[in-house]
Amino acid sequence: MRILVLGGTSFVGRAITADALRGGAEVTLFNRGRTNPGLFPGARHLLGDRDTGDYTALRGGEWDAVVDVSGFWPRQVGQAMAVLGDRVGRYLFVSTQAVYQQGGLAPFSDESAPLRAPLRDAEDLTEATYGRLKVACEQDVTARYGDRSTIVRPGKVAGPHDEDRGLTYWVRRAARGGRIALPARPGQPVQVVDSRDLARLVLRLLQDGRPGAFHAVGPAEPTTLGGLITTCAEVAGSEIEIVPVPPETAPPFFPLVRAEGFWAGQQRDPARARAAGLPATPLAVTAADVLAWDRGRGEPPLDHGFTPEQEARVLAAADAR
Ligand SMILES: NC(=O)c1ccc[n+]([C@@H]2O[C@H](COP(=O)([O-])OP(=O)(O)OC[C@H]3O[C@@H](n4cnc5c(N)ncnc54)[C@H](OP(=O)(O)O)[C@@H]3O)[C@@H](O)[C@H]2O)c1
CATH class of the missing domain: 3.40.50.720 (NAD(P)-binding Rossmann-like Domain)
Structure with a gap:
């Protein structure tokens, strides 16, 4: 082809x-x-x-x-x-x-x-x-x-080579362990799709000549932001405690955080794409591959999320409340 x-x-x-x-x-x-x-x-x-x-x-x-x-x-x-x-x-x-x-x-x-x-x-x-x-x-x-x-x-795409605001931040943060400031509710839905699964879908759609629209989104079973961070920690073998902090303490466009009115956007039906060949790589595999890639490139500073100093301040303020 x-x-x-x-x-x-x-x-x-x-x-x-x-x-x-x-x-x-x-x-x-x-x-x-x-x-x-x-x-x-x-x-x-x-x-x-x-x-x-x-x-x-x-x-x-x-x-x-x-x-x-x-x-x-x-x-x-x-x-x-x-x-x-x-x-x-x-x-x-x-x-x-x-x-x-x-x-x-x-x-x-x-x-x-x-x-x-x-x-x-x-x-x-x-x-x-x-x-x-x-x-x-x-x-x-x-x-x-x-x-x-x-x-x-x-939906939100994740995988190696992702330099955008997304899974990379949480993979790196969870691997560091300790108390993690989450400026959202741990129960917030998330639906990330592995970039390799998205690619597979694209190639299958071309090979099969399928017209129309297809959701390239992650698994349909409820996945939460708290669950995603926990999975990232399990993959890295780190001990974490998730500490919800007020959303207003966070910089704008925080990775994977969505205001409550926009939660439905994190829950789309993948059935049509699955039937056309979209794989469902487990989040643990995606997270492990992102961790290996990020470590391999020397974990350069990210321009999103909390810096360690910001996070320490936000956690201290949460403890003082
Ligand atoms: N990341 C997500 O979570 C997400 C979610 C939903 C949708 N999407 C969609 O995914 C797409 C972006 O993916 P990506 O950036 O990762 O794609 P990519 O194809 O891997 O990278 C962008 C490409 O566009 C080229 N490019 C940029 N400006 C150009 C220009 N003016 N003329 C010609 N080529 C140009 C770049 O090469 P040069 O710089 O060398 O030109 C590069 O090859 C977008 O359509 C976006 O809407 C992404």
Whole structure:
């Protein structure tokens, strides 16, 4: 299978590229050549820039499928579709759970849940615009390619090479042991999906030529943030005590913490994706692999969560109450 990946060298796309190459696909990567240059010598590399609209390198060639991991604005997706036209068999767009209406959704809703209003003219990517821009991207891909379009909506993705606010913070923090400040209720639902499972789903959808939307989310059985931290500690062999602290003591966008009104967003139905081949790697395996990767890279400072000093202050304040 000939697969073109728009992006493919950071985290989510990197897992997809690795899985495709492992499965024997002929992979072409299109990006600016800035993120992890030299990665994937077994792939063909084409340079371009979606910010400036430079798709010149894509003017020739044919692929069975394109995987668009780096499209955030309808403009970018429109330009990619215009240059590729019918030289791609399938257009798979990596979207997000943020496309769904915020609040008011039943837990474990499926892919037919109501979407937010599409947004086409926003320049800035913010919490307010991200999901609505992705809705517009999804609509445009589906309108252009019909049954040859596939939409994958990941929840929070976790795995090696994840430098974002997510599981990496908790894996590292739990491994350090001791009293852990949690600026949320331990019972808050979480639903993380292993990046390798997401990649497997993408490849299966391409191989089987499946149209429509699919949730790439973690297991459906209730998993809580407290349970996730405990699993991370078990994997690391550390002793911990989880100490709930007031959410207002935490910096904004704390890893995996969600305000109570947004809990439903942490509980989506994975049934359709499972039936299409989404694996369910146990959280303990994902956590162990993230721990090994983070230690292997020397645990560089994270720009999210509590620093040890902040956490000590917050715990002392909690004890004084
Ligand atoms: N992480 C999560 O929890 C999560 C959850 C839901 C959805 N998602 C979705 O997953 C996708 C992001 O995954 P990722 O960043 O890990 O993907 P990735 O494909 O591994 O990395 C991003 C790629 O985009 C390329 N890129 C960035 N700017 C570019 C530009 N202007 N022109 C051309 N290429 C460009 C980068 O290479 P260069 O820098 O070399 O150009 C890199 O290869 C997004 O679609 C996001 O909405 C992620």
